[in-house]
Every structure is written in C-alpha cells, then in structure tokens.
Amino acid sequence: MLQRLSVPLVLLASLAVCVGLSMGGVLDGYMQTVLMFVGINVILATSLNLINGNMGEFACGHAGFMAVGAYVSSLLTVLFLTDSKFGPALLPSGAALWFFPLSLVVGGAAAAVTGLLVALPSFRTRGDYLAIITIAASYIIKSSIENIDTIGGARGFMGMSRVVAAMNSTIDLPxxxxxxxAGAVFCVWIIQRYVSSTYGKGVMAICQDEVAAEIMSVNTNRIKLVTFMLSSGLAGLAGGLMAHVLGYVNPGNFTILKSTEIMVMVYMGGMGSISGAVMAAFLITFLMEGLRFIIPMLDTLLHAVWLLPDGYELTQVWKWVIIPLLLIMLMMFRPEGIMGARELADLFPRLRQYYKFK
Amino acid sequence: MALIDVDNLTMRFGGLTAVSEFSTRMEGGELMGLIGPNGAGKTTVFNMVSGFYTPSEGRIVFDGTPTAGLKPHRVTTLGISRTFQNIRLWHDLSVLDNIRIAQHSRMGYTSWDAFLRTRRFLDNEARIDRTALELLEALDLLRFKDELPRNLPYGLQRKVEIARALSTKPKLLLLDEPAAGLNSADVKGLIDLVRWIHKEFKITIWMIEHQMTVVMSLCQYIQVIDFGRQIAAGTPEEIQKNPVVIKAYLGDDQI
Known part of the structure; x- marks a missing residue:
C-alpha cells in the first residue's frame, strides 16, 4: 500500500518543500521563476515528445499552440477578474482561485482545437512536409495575434499579474x-496513461511502420488526430501558465526559436522517453539560468590566468555559443539523447515496485 | 453467400496495367494459392483485397460488404488480415505488444477511457492481454513475448507476423510469400504451421508463394497469373502439367 502511494507522497512532499521555501523567503522571486519555468518546460518537452518522439513525426510549431493557450487563458482571466479596458471585473477577486485553473483548461482546449485544425490537412504528409505545415501554422497564429489590436497586437497583452495578485491576496500561498x-504532474501523468494503453501504443506502431499499423486495424488517422490534439492542448496549458508567471505576453515570445528550444529538449532527452524529456527540461532550464552566473565567473577566471586580453569581456552572448556547442557534443557522442527510448524504470527495474507502468 | 467474391479486378498505375480483370471466389474454408512469375501482379491483387489500393475497376465483396475504397483498417475489421512479403513487424515493440496492437479494432474503449482508466478500459485491457497471451501460447511463442522482434531469428519473425495477423481475428488470411527467405527446415515448419492454423482456426487462407513444394503440398486450388492476367487455374496436379504455366515460368525458347 505504502509502495503504491510512494510516488504521490514524494510529489506532495516536493511541492510542500517548494511552497515552504518560497514562503519562508529562502527562494527569492528569481529562483521561484526558474522553478516555475522548469515546470512549464516539463510540460512542453513531454507533450512535444509525444509527436516527435513517440509518433516519429517532425512537428516544429509547438510555440504556436502555446500562444493560443496563453492568449485565451489570459484574456479570460483579465476579462473576468480585473478592471480592464474590456470593462469592470465580472467576478469578485476571490473567484480567481477557481477561475484561474478553469481558464487554463479552456486555453488548453482552444489550443487542442487549433491542433485539430492543423492536423486535419496534414494527414497525408510526413517528415519534412509536416514540419513546413506546422511552422506555417505557428506563423499564422503569431501574425494573427499581431494584427488583432484589441488584444494588444504586437505590443503584447498584460494584466495577468493582477490576477495572480488576486489569488495570493485571497489565500496567501505561492x-x-x-x-x-500541478500542470507538470498532470501532463506527465496523462501522457503516461496514454502511451501505456493499447490505444496509445498505436502511436508507436505508426512510428515504426504506418502501413503495417493501418493494415493491422489501427485507425491511423484517428490516432494521429487524438495524439496531435493531446500534444497541442498540453502546449496550450503550458502557454497559459507561462503567461501568468510572466504577467505579460507578447507574440514575440512564440517564435520559431521557442519551438526550437522545445525540440532541443526532446532530442536531448531521447526520443520517445518521458523521463528523458523531464530530465532534459530540468537540465536545459538550469543550464540556461546557470550560465548567467557561470559566464562572469569564467570571465574572471580567464582574465586571472591571462587567457583573455584585458580589453575583452566574456558576455552573456556566449551562452548561445556554449549551449549549441553542448548540443553538438551530445549529438556526436550520444546521438540517441540522454535516455534513448528507455524510461527510468527500464534502467532501474527496482523502481517498478513503486509505480505501476501500465 | 460466398465469403469473398472478387470480380473483374483491374489496377492501373498510370499507363501500366498491373492487374487486369482478375476474378476469384471463395466460399469459406479453402486454402487457395496464387502463383506467377516475378512482377506478375500477385502482391497488387493482395494490396487491393486488403484495402491498401483502391482498384481502378472491379468489385470486391467480402462477407456481403463491398470493400473497394474502404480504408485498410476498416477492411481488417471486416475480417481480412495479411502478412507481408518483407516482414513488417513493429521491430521496437515487444512481441506481446505487436499482438496486442493488432486488436485495435476490438479494443472496446475510447481515448477518454484510456485517460480516465475507467472500468471499461481495465476490463478490455485485461481481455486484450488474455487473448494475446492465449494466441502466443497456442502458437508456441509465449517464451518470446518480451523479446523485440528484431532480435528473433528470421523464421520466428515470420511466425510472429502470422500470429499478429491472426490477432485481428480474420476470416480470410492472406499470406504473401510466407516461405521467402526461409531455410528448408523452416519451410517444413511453415507448411505444418499453415496447415495447423487452417484446421485449428477454421479460417480461409489465400497465399502467394514461389516455392512449389509449399504451394503443392498446401493449396487445394491454385490460380496462376502472368502480366496481370489469369493464365491458368486448377488443382496442384493440373497446374503442374499445364503447358501454359510451364511456358510462363520457363519461357518458350526451345532449350
């Protein structure tokens, strides 16, 4: 009994530690934001992994679905909970507690429907062609937002920090x-349930031989639709969370660079491995932030040992040399990513007793 | 009513006619053969019957339902299953998963049940597991259930592919050159296996095969096609003696 409960208990305990440390002031605002971005990146990496890893397709428009989720949920919360240019708040500020998660769900659903619209015409295409379609779709989404002036257009949309403040003032918790x-846990949980069912294993069958899958009675079109909707819906959830963490969204947040960043996490973690995607999300987020501090240290060090001329300073731009370099090394020495297609429980069979894999 | 009635099937790829006016009919329970030289159009016939190609002309009526134009997975659900000339298992999924996934048409639950782990999901997954294990047990493959097909010897891969085809619960099983690439010991095993499946599962089997020993010892009735047209049909004895067939296989030059 205790073994079956161990995973929920560990999760609850780590949540309690995060909450406790934030409230106790051990984690400052910056550290909290980094932690939240880890969670958001976990959602993004695991959900894209479903398509690029498990299904073996090549979708590069994840940021577009994030944008849909971000804007839909932000609009809802700002419209209903704050006095904005749309009019006075429609709900009392105490309602933020239940309305915020609801708006995340609606944002995710909107992104899933957008995913459906993108998936329908791209059935007959695979590989490069799907990549082009998804890039095109994410650009359509981005430029549509840029051209709708009521939601701020290219200037962006704000007001979400007041929603977060409303939640915090109702009950004082981070x-x-x-x-x-909760979003990250939900995402891993639902994907895990999906890919371990016979239904979801159809996704892997499509990846390995689509013709054989269709002839062996797998409704490949239906499975692709469901998988694409699930993946884009979760990206929308991540977008909604990100909008409220930052308190401000801007179409520029959802460019091809963002999609690439998510793809890097998927390929770094290992295609088709949930635990790999989670690890890569942690690693990349901490690496990106860590370099902020490491680069100045490196600068001092290199000057101290006379490796750099006095006039030259190692700036933050070098982050974009170091991270791609690490990626090239990874692809050279471990092209299958951290985990390959394996899960944590495949490497450590003893973990199996703590969580059921099916 | 016939199990399958194939009437005047024609398949054109651009200007090339791969199959021309091919007809056949099975009442159910037969073990039929389809032979012919390389490139004769045998696999094209199978591709049309299994729904992979939509025939340019002609009709296929399976169990009372016209199947031409249906998606392959719908055709499989109606009861036609097949194997491939070059083995097309899902090589990175375990043998058991291969067998399980082939039960997609009888899954009995939706994606929502999978997310929510409803009673319906649990019951059906248990049933899928049970039938998959029973099938593996019956075909003496149970000890390989956790292996990846890629790690199995070629002969066993063939057998797993046949098991996967059976897992869809077919009424008609199409075997596309099941003996291709097998050594003589494996071929003997295959003949026994096909005969056993035919008897045990009481299904109709239609096979393409190049190795005459296999066709002659298994099939009750054989059709021969060459350049997309039927050139002969009959029992194995008749076919062996038919001068048209000999000519098609050996050419008509005087040696």
Missing part, C-alpha cells in the same frame, strides 16, 4: 508554483 507543479 499559487503559481502550485499550479505549474
């Missing part, structure tokens, strides 16, 4: 940490 944590 709500965004709780919700990003």
């Amino acid at each position: 709500w965004m940490i709780i919700w990003t944590f």
